[in-house]
Amino acid sequence: MDVSLTLWALTILGLCALIAADFFIGGRKPHEVSLKEAGTWTAVWIALAALFGLGLLVFGGTAPAGEFFAGFITEKSLSVDNLFVFVLIMAKFAVPAVYQQRVLMVGVLIALVLRAGFIGAGAAIIANFSWIFYLFGAFLIWTAWKLIQEARADQEDEEYEENRFLKLVERRFPSTDRYHGTKLFVVENGKRLMTPMLIVMLAIGTTDVLFALDSIPAIFGLTQDPYIVFTANAFALMGLRQLYFLIGGLLKKLVHLSYGLSVILGFIGVKLVLHALHESGVAVPEISIPVSLGVICAVLVVTTLTSLRASKKQSAAEAADADAKERIEA
Template sequence: MDVSWTVWVLTIVGLSTLIAVDFFIGRKPHDVSTKEAGIWTIVWIVLAVIFGAGLAVLGEGKASGEFFAGFITEKSLSVDNLFVFVLIMAKFAVPSQLQQRVLLIGVLIALVLRAIFIAAGAAVIANFSWVFYIFGAFLIYTAWKLIQEARADEDDEDWEENRLLKSIEHRFGVADKYHGTKLFIRNNGKRVMTPLMVVMLAIGMTDVLFAVDSIPAIFGLTQDPYIVFTANAFALMGLRQLYFLIGGLLKKLVHLSYGLSVILGFIGVKLVLHALHESGVHVPVVTIPFSLAVIGGVLVVTTITSLVASKKMAAAEAEEAREAEAAGPSEEESKSVSS
């Protein structure tokens, strides 16, 4: 897709305006209701659909398909981001009224990081076509690693600080409680970080890790920097509201990691096939409609199996509770009562 500098500027100005609107909405710390989160989640998705449809209307049908494939993939990976955000919020006991501010800053950091990664990725791809082999192998490895982590951490719902974050906390010191939206305060004459600053650093570091996975994934669907950038931007906008809308549902998406691993593995194979094709080897070409079908199908199946599995687990836990109640107090409880 041939995009002029004028279109780039207008797009960046338009997206910046939307980000400013999002910031204006969340400028005052408050508890976000399900209704508010639902309305704005729909608004951001509708805006993405309008943009993608606009590309098709302008005669860029291929670009439109690539945008929707990239948007759906990045949105799915962003939902995985949300699960980590939930763990971080719980780890640092972030007050509910401050969570919106943390998420807003986290999304802004993610946008900046991905813009940098996109520019670097586009430059590398333009000069070295063999990098597709590396991207493809990396995504296949990431898919396998995601499955291994999902199996190992099925019962682990905690988040641990990395060494860098711990060293920063040790260097600057951390206040013992939150101080509204302040990031630094004076404590006994020394400037220290508030827990809110620590949380934002944790979110930012997590954004770096997710950007490393997501950028190669979308480059596997399109090599157009404009589509890569806009798909990422629209996928990240509204993420804050989506957090409050599906926060409880995230725990029920027990198979999400498996679904994402399948998607990343599929895109990794697609990248390797593309690299072979560019090298003159006759291999099947994976089309965008087929990619959309695979990505959408995997997400639908993953969501259904997750909800079914969650329902069965809830039923099993309820049955165990009823059996324990019917059995009466245990032998140890009886001894403690008699004593």
């Protein structure tokens, strides 16, 4: 897809306008986000992504539109995994519920800027070194296997561990031990200090970089168009804040999510290897975008249904055990 500098500029300006509208309408005043508000804004961002995809269909054709929707759904599903870590971060820094929306908004913006850098670097590497598809494919297959191993391990005691950048910031710049509203810096005893608000925002933004290490190669496995890669990431990330509040209570019920994500990453990894072999002149079949989109959607649907069913059975078993224990004690 041939994208001019003008279209790039208009797209970025449009995204900035949408982000500003999101902030001034729903996020300017710190408050606890209700399920109704989170659901409304989640629907708005999904609708905006759908409209953008339809625009690509009208002006670019079926191929770019299919690549966008496949990329958006993949990035959206992978971003749900981010929410588990975001919950741990919020708990570790004891972020008051009234400030969590602001933390996520700024943290996601930091993540989007950092991902833009990854996307630019990835596009440049792909344009000059076609063999990188072998590396991307192998990395995704390895990541898929690692996800399965983590899913099978007991992770009930999992805690968030700060990355090196965050530890460096905390060592070099002194901070207060309590929140001061939404202020990022305060002056105490003549010294300028960071607040926990800034630290947790950096934690959200920089932690996302770790997730980008597998999500960016994954979307490049679906499309090599930097414009589609960037916009799919932007729409997926910008709805992440509302999704956090909407399904925060359901995260523990998605017990099979890691298995589903591992299947998706493994599938895209195989797709990348086949594409690399095809580019090298080897006569192998390639997986089309419609097939990729179908597989991704099917895996997510099956994973969600089996997760909810397993959670329901587990809740019923726990209730039965509790009743039996009460009877014995009685």
